[in-house]
Amino acid sequence: MNSEGLKRRLEALQEQMAGIDHAIEQLEAQIVAQERAEKKGAEVLEIEPARGGGSYVLQRVLCGKPSCRCARTGGELHGPYWYHYWKMDRKTKSKYVGKIGLRRARETAKVEAIALKISGQGGRGRIIALLDH
Secondary structure, eight states, X not given: OOHXXXXXXXXXXXXXXXXXXXXXXXXXXXXXXXXXXXXXXOEEEEEEEOTTSSEEEEXXXXXXXXXXXXXXTTOOXXXXXXXXXXXXXXXXXXXXXXXXXXXXXXXXXXXXXXXXXXXXXXXXXXXXXXXXX
């Protein structure tokens, strides 16, 4: 095999490796989301990878009120609700997305990612106002 063939083979392997690295990151994020939910007594129903990183998790949750039906053994949990989990500065972060569909959850995360890139005061409000029209 000549050097051009070797270079093409190397590039193909590097692309495969990048894909594997991405798959590993997604799986790690899903594991973190599952473990975090289980620690809080939540029931995970679905985990979807988020385009910008992390995972969307559909879960039923405990509210924390001792007298609530969810606090009883075998009690019915609240939800299901969507949460977005991601890693930042080696810490797991989460955001309540709500009782909305996954499509709307992804749109919400996209707006927030764009807003983070905008500098200056009131940037997030301007972006949301533009998307709402």
